[in-house]
Amino acid sequence: MTSLATGVTGAGSVAPETPVRAGRRRGTGAWRYAVLLLLGLYFVVPIAASVWFTIRDRVRGGVTLEHYIAIPGSEGFAEAFTRSLGLAGLTVVLSLLLMVPTVVLVELRLPRLRTTVELLTLLPLVLPPIALVVGVRSVLAWAPDYFLNTPLAEAFFALQEPALPWILVLMYVVLALPFVYRALDAGVRGADLKTLTEAGRNLGASWPRVLVSVVLPALRTSVLNASFLAFALVMGEYTIAAILGFETFPTWIVRVSGSQPVLSVAVSVLSLLVTWVLLMMISALDRRRGTKETA
Amino acid sequence: MERGDLRLSTASTSTAAPAPRRGRRGGALAALGALPFFLYVGVFLLLPVGVLGVEAFRATDPVSFDESWSTGSITAITEGAYRRAYLGSLQLSAITAVLGTILGLALSVAILRAKRGRLLRRLTLTASGVLANFGGIPLAFAFIATIGTQGVVTALLQDTFGLGLGGFSLYSMTGLALVYLYFLIPLMVLTITPALEALRPQWREAADNLGASGWQYWRYVGGPVLAPPVIGATMLLFASAFAAYATARALVGSSIPLVTLQIADALSSNVVVGSESLGKALALGMVVLIGLVMLFYAWVQRRTQRWLS
Numbered sequence: 001m002t003s004l005a006t007g008v009t010g011a012g013s014v015a016p017e018t019p020v021r022a023g024r025r026r027g028t029g030a031w032r033y034a035v036l037l038l039l040g041l042y043f044v045v046p047i048a049a050s051v052w053f054t055i056r057d058r059v060r061g062g063v064t065l066e067h068y069i070a071i072p073g074s075e076g077f078a079e080a081f082t083r084s085l086g087l088a089g090l091t092v093v094l095s096l097l098l099m100v101p102t103v104v105l106v107e108l109r110l111p112r113l114r115t116t117v118e119l120l121t122l123l124p125l126v127l128p129p130i131a132l133v134v135g136v137r138s139v140l141a142w143a144p145d146y147f148l149n150t151p152l153a154e155a156f157f158a159l160q161e162p163a164l165p166w167i168l169v170l171m172y173v174v175l176a177l178p179f180v181y182r183a184l185d186a187g188v189r190g191a192d193l194k195t196l197t198e199a200g201r202n203l204g205a206s207w208p209r210v211l212v213s214v215v216l217p218a219l220r221t222s223v224l225n226a227s228f229l230a231f232a233l234v235m236g237e238y239t240i241a242a243i244l245g246f247e248t249f250p251t252w253i254v255r256v257s258g259s260q261p262v263l264s265v266a267v268s269v270l271s272l273l274v275t276w277v278l279l280m281m282i283s284a285l286d287r288r289r290g291t292k293e294t295a
Numbered sequence: 296m297e298r299g300d301l302r303l304s305t306a307s308t309s310t311a312a313p314a315p316r317r318g319r320r321g322g323a324l325a326a327l328g329a330l331p332f333f334l335y336v337g338v339f340l341l342l343p344v345g346v347l348g349v350e351a352f353r354a355t356d357p358v359s360f361d362e363s364w365s366t367g368s369i370t371a372i373t374e375g376a377y378r379r380a381y382l383g384s385l386q387l388s389a390i391t392a393v394l395g396t397i398l399g400l401a402l403s404v405a406i407l408r409a410k411r412g413r414l415l416r417r418l419t420l421t422a423s424g425v426l427a428n429f430g431g432i433p434l435a436f437a438f439i440a441t442i443g444t445q446g447v448v449t450a451l452l453q454d455t456f457g458l459g460l461g462g463f464s465l466y467s468m469t470g471l472a473l474v475y476l477y478f479l480i481p482l483m484v485l486t487i488t489p490a491l492e493a494l495r496p497q498w499r500e501a502a503d504n505l506g507a508s509g510w511q512y513w514r515y516v517g518g519p520v521l522a523p524p525v526i527g528a529t530m531l532l533f534a535s536a537f538a539a540y541a542t543a544r545a546l547v548g549s550s551i552p553l554v555t556l557q558i559a560d561a562l563s564s565n566v567v568v569g570s571e572s573l574g575k576a577l578a579l580g581m582v583v584l585i586g587l588v589m590l591f592y593a594w595v596q597r598r599t600q601r602w603l604s
Contacts, residue, residue, distance in 0.1 A: 029408065031405075032404070032405040032408055032409065033405075035401045035402060035405040036402075036405050036406070036409070039398065039401075039402050039480065042476075042477075043422070043426075043477070045441065046434075046437045046438055046440075046441040046442075046477070047437060049437075049440055049441035049446065049447040049448055050436070050437040050440040050441060050447075052447050053440035053441075053446070053447050054440070098332060098335055099332070101328060101331075102329055102331070102332040105325060105328045105329055106329065109325035109328075110325055110329055117329075120333075120336050120340075123336075123340060124340065125531070125534070126530075126531070126534040126585055126589060127340075127344070127538075127582065127585065128534075128537065128538030128540075128555070128578075128581050128582070128585065129538060129540070130538065130540050130555050130558055130559070130581070131344070131347065131538075131558075131578040131579070131581045131582050132340070132343055132344065133343075134347060134558060134562065134574055134575055134577075134578035135342075135343025135344050135346050135347040135575075135578065136339075136343045137562070138343070138346045138347065138350050138575060139342065139343055139346055170339055171339065173335070174335075174336075174339050174340050179428070229428070232425075232429045233428065233429065235429070236428075236429040236430070236431050236432065236433070237431075238431050238432050238540070238541035238544070238545075239540045239541055239555075242541075242544070243559060243562060250431065250432045250541065253432050253433075253436070254432060254544070254545050257436065257545070261439070261440075261445070264436050265436045265437070265439070268432065268433035268434075268435075268436040269433070269437065272425060272426075272429075272430070272433045272434075272437070275425045275429055276421060276422055276425045279421045279424055279425060280417070280418075280421045283417060283420075283421055
């Protein structure tokens with residue numbers, strides 16, 4: 001199970017290159033170029049075609065950016081997008097509050113729990129979100145069915161406030177667990193936290209101070225990595241929001257696709273490219289730090 | 296929010312004892328610090344799934360609205376349209392998982408071996424991260440814009456060559472498979488690249504020096520080492536394709552037999568009494584199937600480990 005997800009979450013942290021030799025062997029592998037060419041085409045064509053689909057001017061011919069300019073002003077966009085931004089921010093904060101102490105604690109004091117924690121955090125990776133959300137719906141249905149007029153029912157209803165559905169935040173933290181845990185765990189393992197904290201303690205720092213001025217700075221990149229992964233996950237999550245009936249950025253794209261197909265493609269392309277650029281930047285940051293440390 | 300703060304405070308107090316000397320009390324406090332995590336997972340992950348396991352066996356009487364225990368929903372999902380949906384999902388996931396594994400592996404090897412491939416590597420790995428984890432809805436629309444009925448490539452083929460897509464439709468099982476591979480191949484690349492990097496060049500050199508052919512190297516050295524991670528990655532791809540809902544929903548609505556689409560249908564129909572329970576049964580079925588796949592995976596993993604050691 002552990003090897004199952006080794007690379008999945010490493011999106012931002014591109015591992016340092018190992019010296020894999022370039023093909024110097026007999027028959028230097030024309031197949032490699034064939035693979036690169038064919039799969040390259042397969043991956044580039046849909047994106048390029050989508051860009052063309054959105055920038056060609058159907059009336060006058062030529063190229064236009066009007067569909068991209070129209071995005072911010074389109075009906076419902078601002079509301080859905082800001083709601084998704086809010087949900088993403090809250091998910092990041094809650095994930096970090098939950099997982100940073102857990103990961104640090106497991107590394108320093110509770111190594112015996114590591115396997116259990118690891119397995120539990122991997123569960124959302126294989127468990128279909130749609131199955132999870134059906135279960136959540138059943139639990140939420142208890143409020144009117146069994147707990148009516150109790151504080152618990154009030155709390156259940158408050159979680160489902162359409163303006164800011166906290167229940168989505170709570171579920172997204174679960175979905176983000178594999179990503180956040182693995183990103184943080186990689187940072188903790190790389191940082192030799194044990195030595196750092198002992199050094200801090202020996203120099204007379206209190207535990208809270210060690211956490212804030214030793215542990216957190218040491219985990220800076222992996223916290224950034226984890227935050228970004230959780231953030232991107234929320235910005236793209238469709239299943240749970242759609243089944244629970246809340247409008248977020250992705251459900252908005254699907255809703256407008258019927259009446260404004262070009263707009264929905266424009267937003268899709270833009271969101272993919274923006275995520276990619278951000279991920280590239282984070283991975284560059286990662287590498288710069290990496291080289292600085294080894295130098 | 297306050298739960299989070301509480302968590303932070305328990306974590307810092309629990310580690311308050313000096314690390315080298317760990318008393319019984321310190322250990323207990325440390326264990327308490329891990330409690331928020333287990334509580335959270337228990338309430339928001341295990342409880343919903345557990346509830347599914349119980350409530351799938353509840354039925355509501357259409358006339359009196361009384362609830363009772365029943366295996367009606369469970370029986371219902373094993374026949375007719377629901378059975379077809381399960382078979383459709385399983386077939387689609389199995390085919391795309393195997394194809395994704397092969398193509399992803401090939402791509403990963405090709406990138407790792409490419410000369411001066413640093414930039415290429417970085418571009419592919421980050422792009423894979425985006426496509427594998429955050430694609431969903433955007434991918435569906437990119438494909439609609441490309442080979443949908445009004446798509447750019449469709450129009451190009453029609454206008455310049457006077458032929459269509461040759462009977463191919465994006466809104467079919469094959470079309471869906473094509474789109475699924477768009478996020479499964481990157482998922483494979485992400486998952487398998489670390490394993491490929493762990494193959495030491497020295498092993499290959501040692502094999503070369505002992506006179507092994509390329510095929511012998513892969514048969515006796517590289518293959519056995521890579522087998523467990525590759526099988527694991529295939530399982531992950533399978534689970535990912537099996538669970539995919541967003542892409543299918545945006546592409547085909549509910550015209551194709553897939554479990555995820557059937558669940559969404561069952562939940563959204565307010566007319567049929569008991570459809571909610573049907574949805575739970577369908578979801579439980581998915582969990583059970585994924586559980587079986589994981590058990591199989593654990594078994595294979597144990598076998599290969601024994602064989603390796």
